[in-house]
Amino acid sequence: MKLHEKVIGSGPTHVVFLHGLFGQGKNFGGIANDISDIATSHLVDLPNHGRSPWTETFSLDNQADAVADWIADAFDAPVALVGHSLGGKLGMRIALRRGELLDRLMVVDISPARNVSAAEFVNLVAALRQLNLDEVTSRSYADEALTELIPTDRIRRFLLQNLRHKGDSWSWLPNLDLLGDHLHDVGGWPRIEGVYDGPVLWVNGGRSPYVQPEHLAPMRELFPRVLQLTLKNASHWVHSDDPDAFVTVVRHFLTEL
Template sequence: MIHAKQYGDSLPPLVVIHGLFGNADNWHSIAQKWAEHFTVYCLDLPNHGRSSTLDPVTFPAMADAINRWLEEHQLDHIFLLGHSIGGKVAMQLTSDHPEKIAKLIVADIAPVTYQPSHTEIFKGLQEINCQKPASRKAADELLAQFESNSGVRQFLLKNLTRTEQGHVIDLGLEQLLAGYETILRQPELKEGIQTPTLFIKGEHSDYILPKYQEASLKHFPHASVKMIPETGHWLHAEKPTTFASLVKRFLTA
């Protein structure tokens, strides 16, 4: 089961997929802006937010879960946007069902295999679930032993929930950890996908590099790339107005 938050009504559908450890709420402010022009659906990926768990975690399986959600809600010819791991899922869905995707936007990820970069974060989140701290502050102090960046910790702690035993991380953590090597890999994409595609890169991010251009164009020959200056991987959070207008311009052109 895929959980979604809807913004607006009776306008062209824009489906938005968050990245690893995120959820639909990450897009709340920006989705409100887009709702003037689109009916926006912000989804929780499997093992995230209020969506069901999925095991094993693979891109075809995640894309299939979202495709079933599209069919349940009779959504066709959609605009699709995915950030980070969500961008890989969006590419997979477009490859598997190109007839359903009018335009694709991929935010700061490429169709390539990446090196592990979340190992310490996984350890920190697991430690929270093991110790079940009594307060949010205690959970943050625990996580700080594994992740020094306060902004990243605050993002991760949006998954914190209170139970009778203490605070825990409300994610399908074991499934995500077991599937982590798989989600680092290149998605299983067809070549020559004809869907109009926009890649948006954060200037200081190394998730989209010139050496990835060949792989991107092999799968998405009609792709263009835009860069948002002075942003990293979280470009939509760092420059929301710029990001929102880039998306709107591409989708309404």
């Protein structure tokens, strides 16, 4: 599977960014620009997202395998990987199952555990499915149509970045039906054997419910070299809530860890 990527920067370290559910690689564009002197950033659209191909089935491991195969084909040496939310789960499973592909791993606001907060996406997906694309005449029309069902402006406009206009028709970039039907799998963490002994930086948002104290033990069991850091002013979208601090953390991850 040839995943869609955007490459930013020309620094010596190759770093792959993996976004969260219903995101796109371009969500990390500002971060990539700010580290372009030390890194070449590969902003990847996950399978079933953005401009990457769709799959017929969904599991964390088959999605991780698609990304791992792409990394193996694209690079001659291990790379650094930064994964947020769903991207962090895929990054962890790549590290545990094909650790030779990674030089280091940064996991952003997600844990090797079932994430109860992922349940919020059930209502969001239901709202998106209710939008009649045949009636959409503009992005602002779609925004207004979804306001009652998704009242939080930030979340609604983030999701509407996935609405594509081509000719006279509108469609969703992500595989909305497949992802919506597998939200339980997205939020889960199937049992996995093995240990990744490379350096791991675990960055959490202080105002996010996704990482809980009871997640520390399983994280340390799977990733014995993990270092945990909390950005106290950030919610789940750590890189957009506190971008300056996040850039500082990424720079440390790439040069000091």
